[in-house]
Ligand code: SF4
């Protein structure tokens with residue numbers, strides 16, 4: 001039975017986080033490292049923004065993880081991620097500064113990855129995708145610590161342990177994967193393939209302050225007061241437990257549904273051995289993304305189901321640029337897998353005919369000038385979901 005440890009962690013006070021992370025390492029029996037082992041700590045640094053925005057893994061969690069690794073003999077520790085957008089040393093450096101990683105490296109002696117190299121890695125167990133380009137510090141690591149943030153996500157509903165590993169794919173190769181797998185279920189299969197390739201030895205989830213609503217960057221802070229951790233065999237179970245805590249069953253999170261289908265994840269929390277503090281009650285009013293699509297055609301008779309299939313893409317939520325707030329930076333166009341955004345006269349414009357509704361543009365807009373809008377009937381039908 002996969003194990004997941006849960007520790008009540010009410011604040012980012014360094015001493016409290018350090019105690020919590022130390023307890024996770026003890027409960028899971030994380031072993032000593034050889035001083036030569038290359039250990040990569042992979043936070044969620046989705047964009048250049050301060051920790052208070054709750055889009056990125058809090059530096060207090062990363063610092064506590066680095067210190068636990070060092071206490072177990074690890075000497076070659078690198079903090080690495082590929083945020084959204086271009087993957088260059090300058091962009092990495094700016095992201096490390098803004099997210100607090102540079103300060104963590106300064107205090108602990110861990111290295112920051114500033115090389116923009118990557119290489120192709122084959123995953124024989126891949127069900128859909130067997131070759132991935134992966135950033136060097138992950139491809140070369142002996143042990144990866146996946147330090148994710150609990151967030152809702154406009155496309156995948158949940159961002160936690162499995163989704164965080166998408167940042168192992170360098171820069172603009174991420175939108176290419178969105179374009180290759182525009183369908184949510186296929187995208188989820190690809191993400192599970194990637195997680196099987198990376199096989200993080202340990203996942204530590206920052207759910208002290210989570211993000212609810214239009215995550216992974218446009219939502220709002222929601223205090224949960226928890227950290228969670230699991231070794232690789234509990235990666236999917238960790239997502240299952242935290243998804244359940246915010247009211248999402250595996251049927252509503254495509255990566256979890258896929259992991260359950262493949263036998264990588266139990267289909268309920270009763271199949272998980274919980275360690276540490278008791279699982280808190282479900283947060284019933286945790287806000288879901290506005291993009292949450294309805295899928296009720298399966299329960300309708302044939303002709304009606306066909307009508308709904310035709311209507312759904314026309315009614316479903318889509319990104320909408322708020323012109324007055326757009327600063328014309330072009331990040332949305334750069335990240336759009338369908339190349340359907342142009343910036344003219346200093347304002348972004350979307351050609352909806354080609355839009356695959358991946359919401360990468362919404363995710364990457366630094367000034368949150370892209371809303372997710374749906375027609376009123378969809379908003380009405382979406383109520384309470
Ligand atoms: S919508 Fe946002 S990301 Fe796109 S050009 Fe405008 S400000 Fe930049």
Ligand code: SF4
Nearest residue numbers: 336355356358359361
């Ligand atoms: S416009 Fe936005 S949602 Fe549509 S394909 Fe481009 S990035 Fe994805």
